[in-house]
Amino acid sequence: DGGITQSPKYLFRKEGQNVTLSCEQNLNHDAMYWYRQDPGQGLRLIYYSQIVNDFQKGDIAEGYSVSREKKESFPLTVTSAQKNPTAFYLCASSTDRVDTEAFFGQGTRLTVV
Amino acid sequence: DQQVKQNSPSLSVQEGRISILNCDYTNSMFDYFLWYKKYPAEGPTFLISISSIKDKNEDGRFTVFLNKSAKHLSLHIVPSQPGDSAVYFCAASAHFSGTYKYIFGTGTRLKVLA
Numbered sequence: 001d002g003g004i005t006q007s008p009k010y011l012f013r014k015e016g017q018n019v020t021l022s023c024e025q026n027l028n029h030d031a032m033y034w035y036r037q038d039p040g041q042g043l044r045l046i047y048y049s050q051i052v053n054d055f056q057k058g059d060i061a062e063g064y065s066v067s068r069e070k071k072e073s074f075p076l077t078v079t080s081a082q083k084n085p086t087a088f089y090l091c092a093s094s095t096d097r098v099d100t101e102a103f104f105g106q107g108t109r110l111t112v113v
Numbered sequence: 114d115q116q117v118k119q120n121s122p123s124l125s126v127q128e129g130r131i132s133i134l135n136c137d138y139t140n141s142m143f144d145y146f147l148w149y150k151k152y153p154a155e156g157p158t159f160l161i162s163i164s165s166i167k168d169k170n171e172d173g174r175f176t177v178f179l180n181k182s183a184k185h186l187s188l189h190i191v192p193s194q195p196g197d198s199a200v201y202f203c204a205a206s207a208h209f210s211g212t213y214k215y216i217f218g219t220g221t222r223l224k225v226l227a
Contacts, residue, residue: 004156031213040122042202042219043157050212058214090156094213098206099164101147102215104156 002027006091006105013078013085013112021076021108023091029103030096032074036060037088037107046089049074050096078110085112116140117205119218127226132190134221136203139184143205143216148177148188151200151220160201161188193225 004025013019025032031050035043045058049068063082068074074093078085088109092102118137126132134148144165149157163170163177163186170177176189190197203218 006156033215035217040219042119043204043217045214045216048212048214056212056214088154092156092215094215096213098208098213099145099162101159101162102204103159104149106156107154109154 004091004093004103004105006089006108008108009106011108011110013110015112016080018077018079019085019110021078021089021091021110023074023076023105024072025074025091025093025103025105026072027093027103028071029093030071031094031102032068033092033094033102034058034064034066034074034076035090035092037090043090046076085110115219116143117203117216117218119203119221121221122219123222123224125224125226126193128195129192132188132193132197132223132225134188134190134201134203134223136186136188136218137184138186138205140205140207140216141184142207142209144208145206146177146179146186147204147206147215148175149202149204149217150197151202157202190223193223195225195227198223198225 033048034046047066049055094102147162148160151157
């Protein structure tokens with residue numbers, strides 16, 4: 001059954017620690033994306049990748065890092081430099097066609113205490 | 114600068130009536146528009162989309178209208194059902210520097226009253 005898997009669903013970390021959020025897809029999609037959702041601010045793009053070993057910064061990339069070593073995987077690291085890391089993080093993937101939708105994972109709720 | 118805007122944060126509609134959700138955009142380079150539905154603590158699910166070369170797309174109870182001259186699109190849900198209660202996001206996509214990305218609005222919370 002194809003889809004996008006984000007793990008874990010809930011994550012707690014102490015302030016000052018780096019944390020990595022997992023995103024895996026078996027849809028054979030070339031493009032993958034990370035978004036952050038905060039109340040009243042919709043979905044804001046953190047990083048995106050169209051191809052393995054290449055990625056671009058989105059609108060709010062500061063304090064985050066990514067890698068794309070495999071087509072299926074696009075992990076997001078929330079570093080200690082991110083000032084407000086507590087949020088709901090969503091991973092998505094799509095084909096490289098213009099007329100196509102992005103498919104989302106179920107999200108990871110990160111709480112930094 | 115918010116390129117995709119949903120100016121109504123919430124909307125309440127009686128069951129059976131029409132729900133109209135609106136979205137405005139500023140970038141004329143957008144060539145594909147989408148609507149997503151989202152429940153709390155879940156990922157958004159795709160509802161319906163429209164290409165920039167069309168002005169209407171219909172799928173069952175859902176119809177999306179695009180007015181390119183006004184840079185405006187809307188989602189109509191008829192008839193509205195209690196299960197439609199969720200947050201709806203408008204999104205737009207285009208090529209930026211050789212790669213695609215999706216830009217989302219801030220969402221509209223729809224409540225359908227039984």
